Amino acid sequence: MSEGFEKRLEQIVRELLAGRRLRLRPKDASEREAIMAAARLAAAREPYARMSPAFRRRLAARLAAESARPDGAASGSITRRRALWAGVTAAAGALGGVGLTRWGDQLAGSYAESRPATLGVPAGVVDPHPGRWFDAGALADLPEGQAVRIQAGAVGAFLFRKGDTVRGMSSICTHLPCELSWQAKGALLVCPCHNRAFDSSGESAEADGYPLPTLPQVQVLVVDGRVQVLGA
Amino acid sequence: MRVTEESRLVEFPVQSSAADLALEELEFVYAFIYARVGNRADAEDLTQQVALKAIPRLRAEAGAASIRAYLFATARSALNQFWARKLGMPEEELPVEVPSSAGGPAGGDGSSHSSVERVTRVLAELPPNYRRVLELRFLRGYSLKEVAAETGSTVGAVKVMQLRALRAAAKVGFDV
Numbered sequence: 359m360s361e362g363f364e365k366r367l368e369q370i371v372r373e374l375l376a377g378r379r380l381r382l383r384p385k386d387a388s389e390r391e392a393i394m395a396a397a398r399l400a401a402a403r404e405p406y407a408r409m410s411p412a413f414r415r416r417l418a419a420r421l422a423a424e425s426a427r428p429d430g431a432a433s434g435s436i437t438r439r440r441a442l443w444a445g446v447t448a449a450a451g452a453l454g455g456v457g458l459t460r461w462g463d464q465l466a467g468s469y470a471e472s473r474p475a476t477l478g479v480p481a482g483v484v485d486p487h488p489g490r491w492f493d494a495g496a497l498a499d500l501p502e503g504q505a506v507r508i509q510a511g512a513v514g515a516f517l518f519r520k521g522d523t524v525r526g527m528s529s530i531c532t533h534l535p536c537e538l539s540w541q542a543k544g545a546l547l548v549c550p551c552h553n554r555a556f557d558s559s560g561e562s563a564e565a566d567g568y569p570l571p572t573l574p575q576v577q578v579l580v581v582d583g584r585v586q587v588l589g590a
Numbered sequence: 591m592r593v594t595e596e597s598r599l600v601e602f603p604v605q606s607s608a609a610d611l612a613l614e615e616l617e618f619v620y621a622f623i624y625a626r627v628g629n630r631a632d633a634e635d636l637t638q639q640v641a642l643k644a645i646p647r648l649r650a651e652a653g654a655a656s657i658r659a660y661l662f663a664t665a666r667s668a669l670n671q672f673w674a675r676k677l678g679m680p681e682e683e684l685p686v687e688v689p690s691s692a693g694g695p696a697g698g699d700g701s702s703h704s705s706v707e708r709v710t711r712v713l714a715e716l717p718p719n720y721r722r723v724l725e726l727r728f729l730r731g732y733s734l735k736e737v738a739a740e741t742g743s744t745v746g747a748v749k750v751m752q753l754r755a756l757r758a759a760a761k762v763g764f765d766v
């Protein structure tokens with residue numbers, strides 16, 4: 359047990375709580391258990407950590423670059439492993455919003471027509487770049503008065519139908535990044551992390567306490583009876 | 591389209607089930623790593639390292655369980671190397687993390703328990719004064735000075751208490 363380490367530990371804790379990388383020195387090794395415990399506790403501030411969209415895009419690009427590299431004897435022929443890479447990069451492209459022309463043919467038929475994202479999107483609206491429209495099914499399949507959870511690549515959304523129009527809103531709570539769930543009884547989107555709820559217009563449904571910011575809207579189009587959602 | 595009790599999930603056609611499974615799992619791998627390094631930059635580097643190392647080695651016909659087990663085994667190995675490199679010590683001398691019996695996550699962070707449950711359990715086992723300091727400092731984001739004011743102590747005493755509390759938390763163990 360090293361004495362006088364409290365000052366150094368506080369420096370490490372301060373950097374962790376500021377969201378910085380761990381910068382350690384060999385002499386910190388004597389208190390490795392305490393440092394690792396500090397990292398665990400710092401992580402608890404974000405209990406449902408998810409990859410950021412920017413990181414997903416970088417990861418997708420890196421996976422695509424790796425898959426494009428010739429791999430020795432397999433070069434020039436489609437091996438099983440290479441085929442898996444192809445699928446991974448295609449799916450990663452959808453996750454990260456990265457255009458992967460190399461696998462464009464394989465994606466054909468998997469996703470709705472790619473279109474440029476809407477310009478001049480107002481605040482409070484999810485505006486992925488580059489955006490891609492995802493087919494979310496037939497309008498006729500959407501029930502009235504009930505939320506339908508869809509995934510448009512990296513964008514998760516709840517859709518609400520009213521007649522021939524569909525409204526979409528983010529499936530992530532505006533307090534902590536927790537996934538909301540639809541409770542038909544009460545017609546609420548409920549956050550499991552802090553027992554908070556939003557109504558079907560995305561407004562915070564708290565009778566008391568502080569109201570949460572309104573859920574961001576997700577862009578939705580209805581074209582020829584098909585519902586399309588702008589994802590990434 | 592799969593219909594669940596409370597909500598419906600539209601599933602888009604996929605190109606490769608193994609590939610999609612691996613990418614879905616990477617989100618859990620990221621959460622698993624983040625829960626152990628406590629910052630996004632290191633978690634992102636390690637997740638990318640795991641993806642680049644493990645995905646090319648996966649068989650196209652691999653099932654969900656084996657993909658999960660392989661990704662998480664790779665993640666554990668990457669974490670061990672990370673800590674060993676950061677601390678300048680052999681991996682063998684690092685505290686041993688007991689993997690879950692499934693070899694992967696059930697709840698998204700490497701075991702059937704969430705990171706919140708683990709931290710809550712560890713804090714609950716600490717003496718009240720240690721627990722208070724760690725809750726204020728880590729979960730509420732208080733500065734040392736604010737913790738000192740809140741607890742009627744001095745900054746120096748809180749600093750010492752923080753070290754002792756973290757040692758005690760490590761001794762309780764986050765992975766038991």
